[in-house]
Amino acid sequence: EVQLVESGGGLVQPGGSLRLSCAASGFRFNSYSMTWVRQAPGKGLEWVANIKQDGSEKSYVDSVKGRFTISRDNAKNSVYLQMNSLRADDTAVYFCARDPRLWAFYFIDYWGLGTLVTVSS
Amino acid sequence: QSTLTQPRSVSGSPGQSVTMSCTGTSSDVGGYKYVSWYRQDPGKAPKVIIYDVNKRPSGVPDRFSGSKSGNTASLTISGLQADDEADYYCCSYGGTYRPWVFVGGAKLTVL
Numbered sequence: 431e432v433q434l435v436e437s438g439g440g441l442v443q444p445g446g447s448l449r450l451s452c453a454a455s456g457f458r459f460n461s462y463s464m465t466w467v468r469q470a471p472g473k474g475l476e477w478v479a480n481i482k483q484d485g486s487e488k489s490y491v492d493s494v495k496g497r498f499t500i501s502r503d504n505a506k507n508s509v510y511l512q513m514n515s516l517r518a519d520d521t522a523v524y525f526c527a528r529d530p531r532l533w534a535f536y537f538i539d540y541w542g543l544g545t546l547v548t549v550s551s
Numbered sequence: 552q553s554t555l556t557q558p559r560s561v562s563g564s565p566g567q568s569v570t571m572s573c574t575g576t577s578s579d580v581g582g583y584k585y586v587s588w589y590r591q592d593p594g595k596a597p598k599v600i601i602y603d604v605n606k607r608p609s610g611v612p613d614r615f616s617g618s619k620s621g622n623t624a625s626l627t628i629s630g631l632q633a634d635d636e637a638d639y640y641c642c643s644y645g646g647t648y649r650p651w652v653f654v655g656g657a658k659l660t661v662l
Binding site for chain 2: 465467474475476477480487489491525529531535536537538539541542543544
């Protein structure tokens with residue numbers, strides 16, 4: 431059974447940093463790209479960042495470029511999101527999700543339950 | 552409609568059909584045959600119900616159907632049931648460097 435479990439969320443002051451982690455299990459982790467999607471309170475979904483299977487390619491939504499860094503450790507079956515210079519509009523539930531494009535499936539097929547990040551003074 | 556805003560509201564009575572649409576651009580919805588729809592229940596993770604515009608994962612009833620015309624994608628739910636009440640989001644592949652574009656969302660209320 432595919433499982434994605436996020437951790438690391440919490441309350442942080444504007445300008446602060448936070449590192450989110452996502453532990454994956456139930457599938458061959460190094461065969462999938464991974465993605466982070468966020469959802470601000472009461473709002474819709476927004477793709478944040480993506481990383482290829484081997485970590486060689488990363489992409490970001492414009493609003494987080496230069497502030498967020500996605501990474502992965504295939505030996506630990508984990509993906510991370512380092513968030514720096516946090517702003518109030520980064521407040522959201524952050525979902526870790528599996529991206530099966532390597533297998534010619536162009537949709538997000540599994541999601542974690544999310545972790546809440548609150549940026550406030 | 553960007554999903555950075557509140558999902559719009561859509562409603563219908565049990566047994567009726569409802570259609571929700573999302574309009575993207577030629578760089579996403581109009582440029583690829585990879586539109587997916589997700590259902591999200593309150594406090595839960597989204598779950599895919601349509602992919603590749605009109606394909607259903609196993610376990611999703613055929614009451615759910617998808618289509619696309621130009622830059623606009625649509626989800627139709629026929630034979631509406633009370634437990635269809637949820638938020639629904641439209642997502643399109645947007646290319647290598649912007650892979651997932653959440654184009655629109657709708658809050659479905661079953662009256």
